[in-house]
Amino acid sequence: MDNIFRLLILIPVFVLGCSPNLVDENKVTQQIDSLDMNIFSKKGDKIYSITSSSSSYDNNELKFKFKNPTINIFKGEVTKYIITSDESTLFENNKLLKLKGNVKLKTLREDEYFLYADNFIWNIKENQYYLDGNIKFENKNIILNSGSAKLDESNIIEFFNPVKYIIKDDNNKNKFEIKSENAYYDLETESISFKGKDKRVRSIIYF
Numbered sequence: 001m002d003n004i005f006r007l008l009i010l011i012p013v014f015v016l017g018c019s020p021n022l023v024d025e026n027k028v029t030q031q032i033d034s035l036d037m038n039i040f041s042k043k044g045d046k047i048y049s050i051t052s053s054s055s056s057y058d059n060n061e062l063k064f065k066f067k068n069p070t071i072n073i074f075k076g077e078v079t080k081y082i083i084t085s086d087e088s089t090l091f092e093n094n095k096l097l098k099l100k101g102n103v104k105l106k107t108l109r110e111d112e113y114f115l116y117a118d119n120f121i122w123n124i125k126e127n128q129y130y131l132d133g134n135i136k137f138e139n140k141n142i143i144l145n146s147g148s149a150k151l152d153e154s155n156i157i158e159f160f161n162p163v164k165y166i167i168k169d170d171n172n173k174n175k176f177e178i179k180s181e182n183a184y185y186d187l188e189t190e191s192i193s194f195k196g197k198d199k200r201v202r203s204i205i206y207f
Contacts, residue, residue, distance in 0.1 A: 028058075029057065030056060032054070032056060032057065033053075035053075035066070036051050037049060037051070046074050047074060048072060049071070049072045050070070051070045052067060052068065053068055054066075054068070055069075061091070063090060063091035064089065065089050067087055068084070068087070069088045070082065071083040071088070078108075081106070081107060083099065083103065083106075084102075084103070085099035085102060085103040085120065086100060086101030087100050094124065095123070095124050095125045096121065096122070096124065097121070098121050099120040099122075100118070101118065103116065103119065104116055105129075111139065113137065113139035114137070114138050115136070115137050115157070116135070116136040116138075117131035117132060117134065117135050119132045120132075126152075127153050128152045129150060129152070130149075131151075133148075137159070140168065141167065142165055142166065142167050142168065144183060144192075145163070145164045146163045146183070155187040155188050156184050156185065159182065161182050162179060162180075162181070163179065163181065164179050165183060165192070182194070182195050
């Protein structure tokens with residue numbers, strides 16, 4: 001069954017077409033076989049969409065749970081990021097989205113990049129992304145690995161110590177591998193900088 005959800009941030013409207021299933025006397029959940037959700041701002045701009053083959057909505061806790069979701073994050077009319085994972089939860093009045101298991105973020109740019117993690121949190125209100133566990137960033141120039149990272153509207157990904165990075169050669173093969181403290185990758189300038197504990201920039205590499 002296809003269900004279309006159209007929600008307004010802060011004033012959510014849920015369109016559910018299935019009968020609720022009573023889990024216990026204090027908790028009611030709505031099971032949804034196939035879901036297509038679009039979430040808009042108060043101005044009517046699409047913020048993101050979620051599709052899932054199997055999901056549920058908890059009427060008491062006011063949260064969605066999705067299995068194998070695909071999330072499209074928009075900037076204007078253009079898709080900025082596509083994110084997939086094993087499962088995810090949308091809660092806090094649609095202000096927090098948590099993804100878990102085989103998280104993969106990619107862009108649709110010509111010079112696309114990929115960001116992988118075990119866990120991912122998107123603070124929708126603040127437009128901040130937090131990643132944790134087996135972080136891997138990869139594009140045509142570089143591979144970066146760390147235990148955690150964050151991304152915000154500045155389009156700079158901060159990778160937290162310890163960081164290991166591999167610079168590729170022209171044949172897309174590993175050229176050399178280096179370990180460092182915190183690293184900062186600028187998605188706009190395609191440059192990476194490194195800072196020590198004293199917060200001073202140690203080096204900058206442009207590609």
